[in-house]
Amino acid sequence: MAAAQDPFYIVKGEIQESIDKLQVTFHQWEQTPSNTGERVHLTKELLTSCESIEWQVDELDKAIAVAARDPAWYGLDEVELEKRRRWTSTAHNQVGRTRRTVETGKVKQNLFSSGANGVRKELMKLPNDHASQAGRSNHYVNQHNDDFISSESDQQLLLVKKQDEELDELSASVRRIGHVGLTIHDELIGQEKILDELGMEMETTSNRLDFVQKKVALVMKKAGAKGQIMMIAFLRPPY
Numbered sequence: 001m002a003a004a005q006d007p008f009y010i011v012k013g014e015i016q017e018s019i020d021k022l023q024v025t026f027h028q029w030e031q032t033p034s035n036t037g038e039r040v041h042l043t044k045e046l047l048t049s050c051e052s053i054e055w056q057v058d059e060l061d062k063a064i065a066v067a068a069r070d071p072a073w074y075g076l077d078e079v080e081l082e083k084r085r086r087w088t089s090t091a092h093n094q095v096g097r098t099r100r101t102v103e104t105g106k107v108k109q110n111l112f113s114s115g116a117n118g119v120r121k122e123l124m125k126l127p128n129d130h131a132s133q134a135g136r137s138n139h140y141v142n143q144h145n146d147d148f149i150s151s152e153s154d155q156q157l158l159l160v161k162k163q164d165e166e167l168d169e170l171s172a173s174v175r176r177i178g179h180v181g182l183t184i185h186d187e188l189i190g191q192e193k194i195l196d197e198l199g200m201e202m203e204t205t206s207n208r209l210d211f212v213q214k215k216v217a218l219v220m221k222k223a224g225a226k227g228q229i230m231m232i233a234f235l236r237p238p239y
Contacts, residue, residue: 025046
């Protein structure tokens with residue numbers, strides 16, 4: 001069968017186009033500064049594409065394994081089978097290297113985000129430190145004015161005590177607000193991760209379904225009558 005009608009070469013051409021597009025996006029990802037929205041978007045796009053291409057190459061490997069059981073029936077020889085195996089192996093390695101590089105970049109991005117979250121948490125604690133410093137300052141003033149306070153009336157002592165209690169309540173309220181803010185922040189991060197993972201799984205499933213539908217239609221169109229018969233026989237389950 002001519003290469004133009006061989007289902008393997010039709011699918012191979014489509015996968016190679018996907019790999020070429022993947023490399024273009026990968027070069028764009030490399031040139032995009034970290035910690036930007038565009039970098040995050042490109043990371044998701046690359047990982048989804050890598051998973052889709054790897055799945056397509058896996059399916060092609062399975063088809064080669066089936067043909068290897070009876071090469072003569074499919075009009076193939078060992079040289080052609082080995083050539084096809086080498087191509088799928090090269091495609092696997094190329095896509096795998098890209099995926100590992102992107103995953104490493106994603107881990108570094110997450111570490112940076114965690115560090116930034118830690119800084120934000122420390123900043124949220126600053127009001128507590130300020131309140132503590134205010135308390136120490138008040139205590140220092142009170143020590144140096146014992147003589148003055150002792151000469152004042154009981155009403156002034158009660159007023160000072162009331163003010164101290166109000167400051168303590170204010171400090172406690174600030175701490176509670178800070179803890180609530182951190183809890184809400186952590187919850188939002190967790191929900192965002194869950195939504196990202198769900199979105200990626202749905203996108204991957206959708207890409208696979210689209211790939212199968214497009215490839216079946218394209219192969220049936222390009223293969224011709226003889227190619228269609230070969231394909232039906234090729235996909236026939238073994239007895």
